[in-house]
Amino acid sequence: MTEQPPPAPLLSVEDLTVDFGAPHVAVKAVRGVSFAVNVGEIVGIVGESGSGKSVTCRAVLGLLPWMARVGGRVSFDGRDLLQLSEAEMRRVRGRHISMIFQNPSSHLDPLMTIGRHVAEPLRMHFGYGAARARDAAIQMLRDVRIRDPELRVDSHPHELSGGMKQRAMIASAIACEPRLLLADEPTTALDVTVQARILELLKDLNRQRGLSIVLISHDLGVIAEICDRVVVMRNGVVVEQGPTREIINVPSHAYTRLLIDSQPSRLSQQHGKTARPAAVATTSEPLLAVDDLSVEFASARGLLGLLRGSEKASVKAVDAVSFDVRRGESFGIVGESGSGKSTIARAITRLIDPSGGRITFRGASVHDLKGETLSAYRRAVQMVFQSPYDALNPRMTVEETIAEPMIRHRLADRSGARKRTAALMAMVELPAELAGRRPRQLSGGQCQRVSIARALALSPEVLIADEITSALDVTIQAQILSLLRRLRETQGLTTLYISHDLAVVRMFCDRVAVFRSGQLVEIGAVEEVLARPRHDYTRRLIASAPRLEAATASEEGARDMDTGSAWKGSHG
């Protein structure tokens, strides 16, 4: 890439600054960011929340709210985009530079067909007639590999899956053959197998059409998968940039190193298998047994249905599932959205009632528990929930939240609960001065620590963790996971760890059960399942997980790419 005089970059961002708010109290979201994107290149911008990566991207397209002040230069194809008028900018957007967003469901108009979404930019920029635009849209949908494009063109967004919607959004974005695509976390809301296919599509578009891409992601694995170069951002500043392989193999900045070391796959390498009480897990008796469990959700019939006596329609969320959790082990449940993994957790904690089968705890059926025995079960089996903010009552302070279970279960009086709350906060590494804060005044990671402390307040034997790190930044995730690992060892907890992320499960669990569409697909020791998956789906799941190592492998392919000649126009 360094031979001959370097060609002028397609996009060059120089010393970009973005401030929000009045001058004296301005929040500096982006401070002096510079990077360039060459023709035919995929550049990744990686950073955690608050790093300014999305703001940078929006500044390029002039899509920031009016109170933002933008400084610096953004040259695209020789023009400074920041100097363009709004009318001129509109001719750039969608025509020369377009953008796709994180959540395809909320970025597609629910009242518009997929075809119109794709056709709209063609009609706006090229003045296509309705029939011609429709034909072009069908062709675009075929190009992004949507099956039966002739039928799908008339579908509304709700009729498509998340992955299909993202494909449709990509089709709409590249309809006018733009030269640059800004992709802001395009796969974050998608399942990992779908993510792999979308990334593959982006890469193909890049190769076949010479489409330059800026891929924004919090996930270094995703970036490593397809990007030629990486820009690492933190707190509005570029801390490091360079070829992907170099950045990942020999990061020079401490933050980049932290980011790489926080990847779950790296964590398991660091920690090794030292702490695994594997022998205990295989020999001890089952503590919690799930036997032929089914959960159905009935859709509401309404008054008319009730009068007509129509059949209740129901969805099987969990279908005849059986497994044991043994004392002291860490049991992983892995699956994509809709696999029923959270439903199982909720059935175990008796938040929902199963439609069939049974769950036994120490030999006693969980569903027959009442009164005091139910309370005792609640104390023994505790759960930590997914979203850091939603799992805490917004009106209660940290101290009230953690002390409440002890007081309600009469395990302590007020002063005793207060003392134990302080001890619990220390245990989950929360600074004591946060005791009086409410959830809104805490960070996501701190909220999750409060949730863990609250669950531990009842000294449970089993802790169920339902995707507790999926909403957190990767460096925070690493902290929470190591906290959980430590608690497991010191408190002798049996854990049920639910996740969509195989790497996290590999690091944390002894045994794993893989779920798909409410059914148990495969179960076994983590190493066994991940190294020698027997089921096809497990194999696909493992293959789909983005890996840092991909950067090394994809280097060859990236070099072969002929950037200029791949550019072709099929219409327009």
Add this chain to the structure above:
Amino acid sequence: MSDEPAAFASMSRKVPFEIALGAAILAAWVILAIGAPVFAGADPNAIDLLAILQPPSLNHPFGTDHLGRDVFARVVFGARIDVWMGVAGVLPPLVIGVTVGLFSGYFGGLLDTVMMRLVDITVAFPFFILVIAIVGMLGPGLGNYFIALALVAWVSYARLIRAEVVVLKNAEYIQAARALGYHPLYIVLRHVLPNAISPIVVYAMSDAVLVILAGASLGFLGLGAQPPTAEWGVMIADGQPYVIDAWWICFFPGLAAVTLGLGFLLVSDGLAHALKVTS
């Protein structure tokens, strides 16, 4: 998800101007109502046939009515009834509605179906017509007005809070509270209610305006407070025949009703903004 606290949540500590102004107006009316004998300076029901239909003067700041009664004194004493109306006309339906909506939303099932059909039936009739019909049946008077309100107005509160609760009960912290083994009653009162109540508070304030104006209208129709009670609606009704020559008889009670309503509305509006940030 950032690992820095959401800084904007706790930024606006000071009381917004709207609430402060609204509260000041309400406080002024409450003080006037309580201290009516002191502030009025005259007996509101003292008839002085030698001084009828006098325009505002130093002696009678708001003038006198067709029986020579001091309008200012009557407005001040009227505040006792109208301010009380804003409280007594709002609180019973609020308590009934919130209780019904809270439990029916949280527990669902048959209770919910029955209660919500009852709500539907009540809502099917125009609010005013229903209130007037009930007062007509029970007989005129403020007490019966409050009973009619309690019977009719609770449905709005029930619907409003039920909608909140139905969403809220799936929140993870409510699930967490269940998983922690708290009693359902405790969960409803300690975790659901405080987080569902803010739209109710806001609505109650604007409902107070409605209740006061409706009460005044009822007074005007002769169904509310009975003469010679000094009540703003009754006063406006009484002054109606003289409105061309003696505008002050209707104007000042009307102005009083407007300012009291404005006070409630300002507080309601301000609360709507303030509560949105924290909840």
